[in-house]
Amino acid sequence: MNTNNWNASSVMVYLGVARLKDFIRQIRNCKTLAEERAVISKESAAIRTFFKENSANADLRHVHVAKLLYIHMLGFQAHFGQVESVKLVASPRFTDKRLGYLAVMLLLDENQEVLTLVTNSLQNDLNHPNIYVIGLALSALGNIASPAMLRDLHDEVIRLLSWPNSYIRKKAALCAIQVVKKCPELAPSFIQPSKAFINERNHGALLTGLELITELCRIGLSGTDEDAADYLDDCRRNMIAPLLRHLKGLVTAGYSPDHDVSGITDPFLQCSVLKLLRVLGTSHPPTSELINDVLTQVATSTDSTKNVGNAILYETVLTILEIPADPTLRVVAINILGKFLANRDNNVRYVALQTLNKTVLVDRSANAIQRHRSTILDCLRDPDISIRKRALELSFALITPQNIRLMIRELLNFLETRDPDDPAQPSDSSFKPGMVTNICNAADKFAPNRRWHIDTIIRVMRIAGNYVREDAVSSFVRLVANTPELHGYTVSRLYSAMIQDDGIKQEGLVQAGLWMLGEFGDVLVRGDVGEVVGEDAIAPSEDHVLDVIENALATYAIDTSNTPTTTVKEYALTALAKLAVRFADSPSIVKRIRKMVTKNEASLDVEIQQRASEYMHVLELDDSIRHKVLDRIPVLEMKQDDRPVFGQPGDDDIENMPDRNGRNSQAAVSHTNAVESESLLDLDASGPNKAADARRKDARAVDLLEDIFGSGGDSQPKSAPPAKPGNPLDDILGDGSGHSDSKIAQANGSSGRESGGAPTLLEFLSTSSPPGTKDSIQSSQKVTSPTTGSNQTTPSIEAYNNNGLTISLQASKPAGQPEFVLLQATFNNSNFDEDITDVSLSVAVPKTQKIQIKPIENSTVAAMCAVRQQMRIHNPQQSPLRLRLRISYTQGGQQVQEIKDFSGFPNNFR
Numbered sequence: 001m002n003t004n005n006w007n008a009s010s011v012m013v014y015l016g017v018a019r020l021k022d023f024i025r026q027i028r029n030c031k032t033l034a035e036e037r038a039v040i041s042k043e044s045a046a047i048r049t050f051f052k053e054n055s056a057n058a059d060l061r062h063v064h065v066a067k068l069l070y071i072h073m074l075g076f077q078a079h080f081g082q083v084e085s086v087k088l089v090a091s092p093r094f095t096d097k098r099l100g101y102l103a104v105m106l107l108l109d110e111n112q113e114v115l116t117l118v119t120n121s122l123q124n125d126l127n128h129p130n131i132y133v134i135g136l137a138l139s140a141l142g143n144i145a146s147p148a149m150l151r152d153l154h155d156e157v158i159r160l161l162s163w164p165n166s167y168i169r170k171k172a173a174l175c176a177i178q179v180v181k182k183c184p185e186l187a188p189s190f191i192q193p194s195k196a197f198i199n200e201r202n203h204g205a206l207l208t209g210l211e212l213i214t215e216l217c218r219i220g221l222s223g224t225d226e227d228a229a230d231y232l233d234d235c236r237r238n239m240i241a242p243l244l245r246h247l248k249g250l251v252t253a254g255y256s257p258d259h260d261v262s263g264i265t266d267p268f269l270q271c272s273v274l275k276l277l278r279v280l281g282t283s284h285p286p287t288s289e290l291i292n293d294v295l296t297q298v299a300t301s302t303d304s305t306k307n308v309g310n311a312i313l314y315e316t317v318l319t320i321l322e323i324p325a326d327p328t329l330r331v332v333a334i335n336i337l338g339k340f341l342a343n344r345d346n347n348v349r350y351v352a353l354q355t356l357n358k359t360v361l362v363d364r365s366a367n368a369i370q371r372h373r374s375t376i377l378d379c380l381r382d383p384d385i386s387i388r389k390r391a392l393e394l395s396f397a398l399i400t401p402q403n404i405r406l407m408i409r410e411l412l413n414f415l416e417t418r419d420p421d422d423p424a425q426p427s428d429s430s431f432k433p434g435m436v437t438n439i440c441n442a443a444d445k446f447a448p449n450r451r452w453h454i455d456t457i458i459r460v461m462r463i464a465g466n467y468v469r470e471d472a473v474s475s476f477v478r479l480v481a482n483t484p485e486l487h488g489y490t491v492s493r494l495y496s497a498m499i500q501d502d503g504i505k506q507e508g509l510v511q512a513g514l515w516m517l518g519e520f521g522d523v524l525v526r527g528d529v530g531e532v533v534g535e536d537a538i539a540p541s542e543d544h545v546l547d548v549i550e551n552a553l554a555t556y557a558i559d560t561s562n563t564p565t566t567t568v569k570e571y572a573l574t575a576l577a578k579l580a581v582r583f584a585d586s587p588s589i590v591k592r593i594r595k596m597v598t599k600n601e602a603s604l605d606v607e608i609q610q611r612a613s614e615y616m617h618v619l620e621l622d623d624s625i626r627h628k629v630l631d632r633i634p635v636l637e638m639k640q641d642d643r644p645v646f647g648q649p650g651d652d653d654i655e656n657m658p659d660r661n662g663r664n665s666q667a668a669v670s671h672t673n674a675v676e677s678e679s680l681l682d683l684d685a686s687g688p689n690k691a692a693d694a695r696r697k698d699a700r701a702v703d704l705l706e707d708i709f710g711s712g713g714d715s716q717p718k719s720a721p722p723a724k725p726g727n728p729l730d731d732i733l734g735d736g737s738g739h740s741d742s743k744i745a746q747a748n749g750s751s752g753r754e755s756g757g758a759p760t761l762l763e764f765l766s767t768s769s770p771p772g773t774k775d776s777i778q779s780s781q782k783v784t785s786p787t788t789g790s791n792q793t794t795p796s797i798e799a800y801n802n803n804g805l806t807i808s809l810q811a812s813k814p815a816g817q818p819e820f821v822l823l824q825a826t827f828n829n830s831n832f833d834e835d836i837t838d839v840s841l842s843v844a845v846p847k848t849q850k851i852q853i854k855p856i857e858n859s860t861v862a863a864m865c866a867v868r869q870q871m872r873i874h875n876p877q878q879s880p881l882r883l884r885l886r887i888s889y890t891q892g893g894q895q896v897q898e899i900k901d902f903s904g905f906p907n908n909f910r
Contacts, residue, residue, distance in 0.1 A: 161193040198239050253265045314340075521578075805829060
């Protein structure tokens, strides 16, 4: 024991100060949480007293700071030791400095003012003759330094990048990476020193140097810094050969005891080289051609039986999929991921499913991925819930018109799976909302025929009817209404499902069944149900049909807890009113119907009460009027549904896309331009945003009947206010004519109904149209994908990714119009069981450009689905595209609003 330690121990004994070991022993001997808190409170008070009364005693400062760090690790307050930690950093002894830097990195962060006290000590230690002191200073600087400190001390870091000792070069490179990340404007200062690392012989320094080069190249790839972009081009010219030489040497090297990890030479360095090659090869075919052979060698020669080998193979796969690699090489990468799916390690399977999920969005019909479909479906039975979740996402993404029957059958089997520990409860109930929505969307998109489509939706409703969204029920109603030959078949299937055990408890099934009974109950009673065999071939009496409706009314009564809504009762009352006409030949049945409706005139719910009263009034009308009001719905015109599924773009026409209310697209475009322009002039202003939101809501207020069924009449207003000349917003979004206000008036026009007149129930019934189809029966015109008819197209580039919402931009130029750029923004919701609502995107461009923004397809992005928004930029000077994006949405009840600057399009795309 040296003299210093002896003196410190003597002082501790004299002052009655507990050593760190003794303090830890006291904590471990505590039997209750309260006892532990008491010990910590007592020791914290002693430490505070020491700092206050004996702060000049440097011999014991490190002991108290060490105990304070242990208290901090246990989750208790330790902020009162920050200044003492700074004093330890300034100590000349290495042991004190080591503990002081550790305490500073744990107790401080870059936002605290106390950190400025460390600046001078860092400056001195970066010039210290002891390399380990320099290493401590570099570690602290990279971890907790604020941007201001980094700007002051980055010259010292640059100097140390060329230090003769490899240990210092390694530490300096690690610190430089953090400097570049926190202060991208300092990146050009590190370009020249980083070039020397490509020929580094020490593996540790080479590894950190390659990470620094990778970070600089990423900045160049983003296009935010011209010097970094030039550096990226220089790396592509001069660094590919040395990198390939390093990688080949590592792959073919024999046993190296200094770098061997489970029989593989330096897997960390191999992964770092592959990352840099991935950045250099992104969107650069010449570089990709040079590295294809080496990637093939790594993919085929790396041992996949060990975890380190899997790590290298994973980086290889990411590199192949990121660069424009040879198609054969991409197949090799997909096959490697397929092998990962058969691995026993859950982590390996998880990353394989995650990577395949990203890959399939690019090409869902790729045969290489489809070949592993059975293995992916097997993952649905994995005990690990995270594996099942990723496998489920991938299974939906793999659905194509060719495999729709097989995939939906497997997914329905998974949806129906019961928990082996509790057979009464279905397993994975948290998955059901997203699963039900995606199965319905897939059936809408890829159904081979309508009968299969109807059977699939009915089975979904039987299994998980409580998770079926209202728009899915509406879409199903529209489908059946437009398939006259299957009316009897469908009503029979639904009736059979409702009378089975627990069938009446599936709300979506009950809603669809009640609507079908109201429209086609007479067809069911007559037995005209088509080719229905087995237990579904049922021809009930009128009383049996009413028994089912009465059971639904009782099950979903207001005073029960089965459902928080009265939607089912509304459907039931409508069905009863219509059945009074269908069963008019049976007075006893009509009398029973009247009694059931009358009972609800005293309902506690105002909507039910009013509906029952008005239905009774309708039933008392003249027979001819009653039959006309409650007649069977006509066959509706079936329109193409362009709803996107799983982010798959459609073949739509950008110039004819209607707004969400089915109005003329030109009026909608003008309205959107004028509204968005107010907020784009000042993205941070709150006043204009509120005005724009109010006008947007007014523009979307339309006649209920026109919104549901489309009157086909002129939607222009009877009179429009005159245009205001000289609108200052036109230099950004307008056409230079100053007609923005008149176009807003067109978009806000009514359809013949006075603004304050809501349709009555009698008017609603007189349309003889199905209830509940407001959100699903809309005028849907085709919208062109930006890639259609274009000479030049960029790949889809990620512009925003947060909270599960990803916004990707794809740009293209129309043939023969180089001054125009078409943009498609795709909003992908990667959350499996949570919708994102109130989604809106505002875009601002430089004054030399003009932008037109079409309405977003749907302001709600369902779980694991996507929506799109089309834009057109007029760029007469063909200057570089720079966008400012304001993204706002609601997730989990929280409003999120962010502003992002985006300039990630290729430099040659203008």
